[in-house]
Amino acid sequence: MSWDPAQYERFRDERSQPFFDLLALVQPSPNMRAVDLGCGTGDLTRILHERLGCRETVGYDSSTEMLAAARSHVAPLPGLSFVQADVASLALPPASLDLVFANASLHWLPDHPALLTRLATWLAPGGQLAIQVPANHAYVTHDLARELARAPSFTAALGGYVPPINVLASADYASLLHALGLRPTRVRTEVYSHLLPSRDSVFEWVQGTLLTDFRTRLDAKTYASFEETYRASLLSRLPDDRPFLYPFQRTLLWGTRSR
Numbered sequence: 001m002s003w004d005p006a007q008y009e010r011f012r013d014e015r016s017q018p019f020f021d022l023l024a025l026v027q028p029s030p031n032m033r034a035v036d037l038g039c040g041t042g043d044l045t046r047i048l049h050e051r052l053g054c055r056e057t058v059g060y061d062s063s064t065e066m067l068a069a070a071r072s073h074v075a076p077l078p079g080l081s082f083v084q085a086d087v088a089s090l091a092l093p094p095a096s097l098d099l100v101f102a103n104a105s106l107h108w109l110p111d112h113p114a115l116l117t118r119l120a121t122w123l124a125p126g127g128q129l130a131i132q133v134p135a136n137h138a139y140v141t142h143d144l145a146r147e148l149a150r151a152p153s154f155t156a157a158l159g160g161y162v163p164p165i166n167v168l169a170s171a172d173y174a175s176l177l178h179a180l181g182l183r184p185t186r187v188r189t190e191v192y193s194h195l196l197p198s199r200d201s202v203f204e205w206v207q208g209t210l211l212t213d214f215r216t217r218l219d220a221k222t223y224a225s226f227e228e229t230y231r232a233s234l235l236s237r238l239p240d241d242r243p244f245l246y247p248f249q250r251t252l253l254w255g256t257r258s259r
């Protein structure tokens with residue numbers, strides 16, 4: 001997918017709060033070996049590495065643009081590195097990690113039961129799995145994207161693609177972590193109330209995330225038309241409040257492999 005680091009970073013403060021909430025679930029231990037899956041621009045990976053005092057942290061991301069930003073903006077630190085890889089096919093040695101961390105990235109990947117089962121095999125005894133996934137698919141931003149993807153003007157260009165909902169219900173994550181043998185576990189869904197200047201900011205927000213999926217799949221001209229149709233329709237469906245409250249639901253999950 002073609003990510004634009006500058007667009008993504010526009011709402012840095014709002015986007016980083018769930019990262020800190022997820023990090024707060026992690027129990028530090030000495031000399032941790034950690035991975036940050038879908039690390040993006042890497043500045044939060046650096047914070048994770050420093051705050052937990054990790055021996056080694058590897059940030060993985062599939063985006064050339066995001067990793068270029070990570071490598072150029074994040075000052076080098078001993079033990080911190082960034083590697084280009086698709087998490088969908090990433091294979092790491094079993095029982096090799098003390099922390100598998102993923103903030104706002106795994107919702108792009110299908111089949112979370114199989115995915116989390118694979119990630120959990122990487123945990124050493126006492127290792128922790130900490131994941132935050134956006135779960136805002138019922139909000140108008142996501143509804144509208146699926147609606148437009150099915151519209152006659154775009155469905156052929158998208159080859160019938162409609163963004164899937166990969167994220168599970170929080171109760172299903174709780175059952176999954178339990179079935180994977182993680183003890184104890186914590187799962188919670190939280191609504192982050194982002195106060196943005198106006199509804200236009202909601203469009204700018206999704207431009208940096210949800211719409212990147214369509215930008216990657218459509219040619220430039222069709223994408224421009226898709227984006228303009230999406231923008232006009234989104235703004236017509238949101239109240240013209242200033243400031244505008246953008247409610248964003250996210251699920252945080254955490255569990256530990258017993259020693």
Ligand SMILES: C[S@@+](CC[C@H](N)C(=O)[O-])C[C@H]1O[C@@H](n2cnc3c(N)ncnc32)[C@H](O)[C@@H]1O
Binds near residue numbers: 066
């Ligand atoms: C919303 S950004 C989150 C970045 C970072 N974790 C943060 O909290 O700021 C999602 C990131 O996941 C990456 N990503 C999406 N699918 C991926 C995949 N299959 N493998 C690796 N990275 C992926 C994207 O390239 C992007 O950098």
